Amino acid sequence: MKPNVQMHTKKEMFHCKVCQSAFADNTHLQNHMRTHTQNKPHSCQICGSGFSHKSSLRKHMQIHTGKVKRFSCQICGSACTDSYNLKIHMRTHTGEKPHSCNICGSAFSQSSSLNVHTRIHTGQKPYLCRICGSTFSRNSHLKKHTRTHTGEREKSEKPYSCQICGFSFLYKHSLDKHVRTHTGDKPYSCKICGSSFTVNSSLTVHLRTHTGEKPYSCGVCESSFSRLSSLKVHMCKHTGEKPYVCKVCGASFAGSSVLKNHLLIHTGEKPFSCQICGKSFSQKTFLQRHIRTHTGEKPFSCDVCGSSFALNSSLKSHIRIHTGEKPYSCNVCSSAFAQKSALNIHMRIHSGEKRYACKICGSAFYVKYALEVHTRKHRCQSPK
Numbered sequence: 001m002k003p004n005v006q007m008h009t010k011k012e013m014f015h016c017k018v019c020q021s022a023f024a025d026n027t028h029l030q031n032h033m034r035t036h037t038q039n040k041p042h043s044c045q046i047c048g049s050g051f052s053h054k055s056s057l058r059k060h061m062q063i064h065t066g067k068v069k070r071f072s073c074q075i076c077g078s079a080c081t082d083s084y085n086l087k088i089h090m091r092t093h094t095g096e097k098p099h100s101c102n103i104c105g106s107a108f109s110q111s112s113s114l115n116v117h118t119r120i121h122t123g124q125k126p127y128l129c130r131i132c133g134s135t136f137s138r139n140s141h142l143k144k145h146t147r148t149h150t151g152e153r154e155k156s157e158k159p160y161s162c163q164i165c166g167f168s169f170l171y172k173h174s175l176d177k178h179v180r181t182h183t184g185d186k187p188y189s190c191k192i193c194g195s196s197f198t199v200n201s202s203l204t205v206h207l208r209t210h211t212g213e214k215p216y217s218c219g220v221c222e223s224s225f226s227r228l229s230s231l232k233v234h235m236c237k238h239t240g241e242k243p244y245v246c247k248v249c250g251a252s253f254a255g256s257s258v259l260k261n262h263l264l265i266h267t268g269e270k271p272f273s274c275q276i277c278g279k280s281f282s283q284k285t286f287l288q289r290h291i292r293t294h295t296g297e298k299p300f301s302c303d304v305c306g307s308s309f310a311l312n313s314s315l316k317s318h319i320r321i322h323t324g325e326k327p328y329s330c331n332v333c334s335s336a337f338a339q340k341s342a343l344n345i346h347m348r349i350h351s352g353e354k355r356y357a358c359k360i361c362g363s364a365f366y367v368k369y370a371l372e373v374h375t376r377k378h379r380c381q382s383p384k
Contacts, residue, residue: 092215092228106219117219120238137239144256145243193299209299209312233258 013022014029023029031053040050042057051057059082071086075093080086088110091097097107099114103121108114116137119125125135127142131149136142160175161168164182169175177199180186186196188203192210197203205227208214214224216231220238225231236242236254244259245252248266253259261283264270270280272287276294281287289311292298298308300315304322309315317339320326326336328343332350337343345367348354354364356371360378365371 095217097219101219104220108219113219116235120220136241136243138241141241141243145245148243148245148247193297229255229257 013024014026015022016029016032021032023032040052042051042054043049044051044057044060046061049060051060071080071083073080073086073089073093075090080089091109097109099108099111100106101108101114101117101121103118106117108117119137125137127136127139129135129142129145129149131146134145136145159168160172162175162178162182164179167178169178180198186198188198188200189196190203190206190210192207195206197206208226214226216226216228217224218231218234218238220235223234225234233255242252242254244254244256246259246262246266248263251262253262264282270282272282272284273280274287274290274294276291279290281290292310298310300310300312301308302315302318302322304319307318309318320338326338328337328340329335330337330343330346330350332347335346337346348366354366356366356368357364358371358374358378360375363374365374
């Protein structure tokens, strides 16, 4: 047995020239190289989706044949295709992070997340755009970026089409969800505030605004988020990547939703209208906030004193009264403030800016309230 052991211990490793990953044989190295070249030789004959590995195609085919086994999370109801992915998903609830960074000690639930994180320290961005030369630390970011050059949305055929707007989908359940945007059907309701949603996943995310649950944590700065998509966008702050580019002005963004909102600046479009007063908004969240001015709804409550607020940001600012936290500091005199608006007003003292001027005597003030108090003096002095 000894000669056989020596043969394995002395076996030469095959290294990737792009990211330096090591493999026991050339076959695994060639399969790995497809993650860099985006080569997907295995295609689905039903929907046209491409895959770099034959095993991935076989797993994908189960979606069409109906043989896919769905492993459901008992906590949030999310479904996974196999027990391994369910195990990985459960770590978002348990907080288990078995993979640690040897440089800074940050821990992650998946080894792939650790690999991406390590590139923050090394500065490595192995995924190169062949059109403009931009580099990225993730293959997914490169794919999204490439579409800004090609205008391509999706290569695969989408057999399920909406009869109302013609938009196509890869799966029937995706079409069913989309149709609800036309019909207005919202079968999933929040038992706390009565808000309703078109899909169950949106209700799950919404409930976190009441519970305060933020199951998705950043391994770099310990920030936590209620949505996985928010965490992904946040991670771009650490990597510096902004794969979404505006074709009008060239501005780049970390998330597609941020780019979508930005484009409304160019179009001037405000598709969300208030049915009470007719005022329109560029974003749905802005409309929801506005509606509360009519209804008086204040769904965000302080656990310390019971005060309630229409906006979650207002609640966060209020809580600093109890905690004494002042995160906004002046870089001139080191004065600290609980709110950013208070810091902005304070900075006018250093700059000398007095933007509020009296139309009667010309006196100028740092804040609008001071001008209002001053104006009352003129009213009292005027002859009756």
